[in-house]
Amino acid sequence: MKRKPVVAGNWKMNLLAREVAAYAEALAAAGPATTVDIVLFPTPVYLDGAARAMPTWVSVGAQDVHAEEKGAYTGDVAAAQARDAGATWALAGHSERRQCHGESSAEVARKAERALAAGMTPVVCVGETIEQREQGETEAVLDDQLAPALAVLDTADAGAGAGAGAVLAYEPVWAIGTGLSASPEVAAAVHSHLRGALNAHRAGLGDAARILYGGSVGAENCRDLLSRPDIDGFLIGGASLDPASFLRIIRLSAGSGSGAAAP
Numbered sequence: 001m002k003r004k005p006v007v008a009g010n011w012k013m014n015l016l017a018r019e020v021a022a023y024a025e026a027l028a029a030a031g032p033a034t035t036v037d038i039v040l041f042p043t044p045v046y047l048d049g050a051a052r053a054m055p056t057w058v059s060v061g062a063q064d065v066h067a068e069e070k071g072a073y074t075g076d077v078a079a080a081q082a083r084d085a086g087a088t089w090a091l092a093g094h095s096e097r098r099q100c101h102g103e104s105s106a107e108v109a110r111k112a113e114r115a116l117a118a119g120m121t122p123v124v125c126v127g128e129t130i131e132q133r134e135q136g137e138t139e140a141v142l143d144d145q146l147a148p149a150l151a152v153l154d155t156a157d158a159g160a161g162a163g164a165g166a167v168l169a170y171e172p173v174w175a176i177g178t179g180l181s182a183s184p185e186v187a188a189a190v191h192s193h194l195r196g197a198l199n200a201h202r203a204g205l206g207d208a209a210r211i212l213y214g215g216s217v218g219a220e221n222c223r224d225l226l227s228r229p230d231i232d233g234f235l236i237g238g239a240s241l242d243p244a245s246f247l248r249i250i251r252l253s254a255g256s257g258s259g260a261a262a263p
């Protein structure tokens with residue numbers, strides 16, 4: 001089954017307002033991407049500005065939303081607020097949130113549910129540490145991380161949220177920001193496992209879900225990764241900070257897809 005690729009950029013705690021504006025101008029000048037879904041995840045204070053500035057073919061997403069609907073959570077952002085500011089996608093469970101903020105997989109699933117209920121497409125992130133991989137625990141760790149989120153991914157597949165379907169990101173912790181990308185073989189094996197787990201939850205869910213790879217993706221390795229049938233796109237950190245480098249990955253990814261217009 002051919003699924004439309006997603007090329008997503010996670011800016012984390014980088015870029016200032018003027019750089020976000022210049023980035024949007026660079027994308028607009030490059031022209032529309034039609035064969036891939038493009039999503040950018042700015043720092044929360046710039047969600048609104050980014051959503052207004054980006055060309056219509058670029059979606060904007062929240063890097064995180066709170067698991068509760070609203071309330072006394074100083075410094076946090078509610079899903080409805082992110083949606084109100086223009087976000088149509090939301091990350092849930094990026095490893096930096098799991099590690100720096102102690103987010104459990106159950107909490108990550110609740111965040112994804114909030115995002116979906118607020119009208120956004122959640123991207124549920126899973127990934128093992130290098131120690132877990134070396135101990136042969138990768139699949140068990142990923143299964144544990146995925147289990148609480150299966151129901152929300154199933155609901156997303158039914159067309160809830162922003163209607164972009166079920167989206168999962170495999171991001172091995174050891175590959176994030178290290179320059180040590182998983183090889184296409186390693187990534188493809190994990191994606192195939194995750195797709196199987198989704199299909200075991202409900203037949204067809206795994207076939208429909210888009211599973212992104214994240215971890216030191218750049219222009220040099222994106223084509224090879226995307227050529228694997230179970231890899232449906234990317235969640236990109238460092239290489240998404242510069243619009244020229246992000247556009248290069250979009251072009252290469254669009255060229256690996258159905259062959260229609262690329263920016």
Ligand code: PEP
Nearest residue numbers: 176177214215216237238
């Ligand atoms: C990320 O943080 O999601 C990520 C994949 O970062 P990088 O591309 O820099 O490895």
